[in-house]
Amino acid sequence: MQIEWFFALAGLLLLANGVLTALDKAHPKRWPSALFWGLYGGLFLIGHWLPPALCGALVLAMGLVGGLNLVKPKKALEPDAVQRQQSAKRLGHKLFWPALAIPLLTLAGSLSLPWLAAHQGLPLVGNPTLISLGLACLVAFALACWLTREAPVQGLRENSRLMDAIGWALLLPQMLATLGILFAKAGVGDAVAALVGQVLGDDMRFWAIVAYALGMALFTMIMGNAFAAFPVITAGIGIPFLIDQYQGNAAVMAAIGMFSGYCGTLMTPMAANFNLVPAALLELDDRHAVIKAQVPTALLLLIANILLLWWLL
């Protein structure tokens, strides 16, 4: 059981969307869109056999094609509302089964696969949760085809419809993670820590706490990822001020510091897979609508975190 199989499967699905796009003569941005999906799928399928620099050049091309708004959806082929209503009436609760099978089978697999690998000698390469998700999706797909009496090729068309709804935003989480890797390689963290250390004076415990919590949130908003911000801000502010100077509890600092970063995650388009992708997936007019819904929660929680750090540290 290998995670590579599911990378290849995802690659085929992406490539299929590229082919469907290329075949759509009425498409407003036919060739750039087909190129984007084709490259995306191609890199999933054979990227690990290509030289890294070529791979990177293709990623750069995808980033530019998507970034210049050249990726557009095909004309949607949604079935009419009447047909959906009739089908909903006919199938009823059975429609829930495949949908619920995905999380439940993923859960069952992520608990049982490591055990099978350890005790029954099942070869397992890769993260068991991801492999379970892949298997769960295959089982759920078979179940869905059987229940709805659709040919699997219809599933391919539906997959393509939803991929088009997400569009270039699908690539964003990966590009952000890659940016994080580049930031780390270039020493952005050290530069920020040095800068913050210079700005923050050496008095006032409360302001050091505020600087730590706000720094985590703001730097997470820039990086799009609290995991990337945590080492930077903790090395720059947390350890020198909260621990060394004020003798704080490191577990409290770390736990609440990371959560302050998550408050930033709720407020930034850079956390694309949580904020922009769902907005595209739910077909919201405003791509920042999910962020706007989250800002009040995030700000109140950030204040709560500062107070908790003040009391518990």
Add this chain to the structure above:
Amino acid sequence: MMDAVSYWPLLGVAVVIVGFALRANPLLVVTLAGVVTGLAAALPFGGILSALGEGFLSTRTLSLILVLPLAVIGLLERHGLREHAGQWISRFKRVSAGRLLALYLLVRELSAALGLTSLGGHPQMVRPLLAPMVEGAASKALGPLSHGEQQRLKAMAAATDNVGLFFGEDIFVAFGAVILMHSFLTENGIAVEPLHIAFWGIPTALCALFIHGCRVLYLDRQLARQRRRLQGASGAD
């Protein structure tokens, strides 16, 4: 020691901030920021391309979890999954949009705290099930929903999934964030138990449950009030 730090790589951060301010396409901003950061750190262009390629390959799982469920969800949607979910939930008398979201928040946060982070997510839970159910529950109280109301409920459903996941998962000891914090502190010579880090996440997790729970419960009243105001305005004409 301090003067050894180069500030040039911060140009990449500046590109991100300027891109935000100009509301440019985020994918373009991130792509350019990556190239600028590499150039500012004096990496050769070939090195930047290699970093982009290796970065893409090592982060493929992020796209994988979004792509794989789509065919199943699309097929079920074609056959009325969303319609059925909405109609089914509106049969329950005591279920409102806010109460449903609050219940989902609680379940999502508790299951994430137990390490069951895969029991949710936007492609497999929010789009096909949660959002239509919330809309169904709201339309029971308000009648047919306006476009704006639908948009607002969908956004809140996505937000609730995020809040529940984020502030639940850090309480689970085996979760990546706790391991990351533990290993970072250990590297810096600070001895701390992962269990303690997970434990001190609980106060914030409870605050998140309370704050966001109150907000979604308040949503019912907000929507009803907005309706009354709109009806009052049209009645006065």
